[in-house]
Amino acid sequence: MRRFGHAVSCLGWGTHALAPLSFRAASYSGVFTLLPLLTGEGRAHHGEILREAKRLADAGKLAANLDPERYTLETVGDAYRAISERTAAGKLIADIG
Numbered sequence: 001m002r003r004f005g006h007a008v009s010c011l012g013w014g015t016h017a018l019a020p021l022s023f024r025a026a027s028y029s030g031v032f033t034l035l036p037l038l039t040g041e042g043r044a045h046h047g048e049i050l051r052e053a054k055r056l057a058d059a060g061k062l063a064a065n066l067d068p069e070r071y072t073l074e075t076v077g078d079a080y081r082a083i084s085e086r087t088a089a090g091k092l093i094a095d096i097g
Contacts (some may be wrong), residue, residue, distance in 0.1 A: 001026050001065075008053075065090035072096070 001007060005026045010033050021028055031049055036042040056062045071079040071094040082088040 067092050070095060 001021060001024050003024045003026070005024060007021060007026060007028045008031065009028070010031045018028060031046070033046055036046045053062065067082070067088045067090045069079075069082070069088075069092070071092060073094070073096055076094055079088075079092045079094055082092065
């Protein structure tokens with residue numbers, strides 16, 4: 001996260017550590033998608049949000065924080081350990097295909 005950056009998440013549960021954002025004077029926005037997915041209420045609005053996110057990503061204005069390590073079903077235990085021990089440097093990818 002760069003100084004004065006803006007983090008956006010569509011994941012509304014878990015153990016988010018927002019304190020690091022304060023050290024960079026960053027802001028955080030959460031887009032909670034569960035209700036629209038379950039009920040259809042507000043689904044069109046969330047579609048607009050996701051289309052805008054796609055536009056920003058295509059323009060190179062969004063960056064995902066991904067751990068460089070790639071996991072498979074055979075090494076998913078290592079991925080879980082990286083999360084548990086807080087050694088993961090971002091989101092983890094597990095290739096399952």
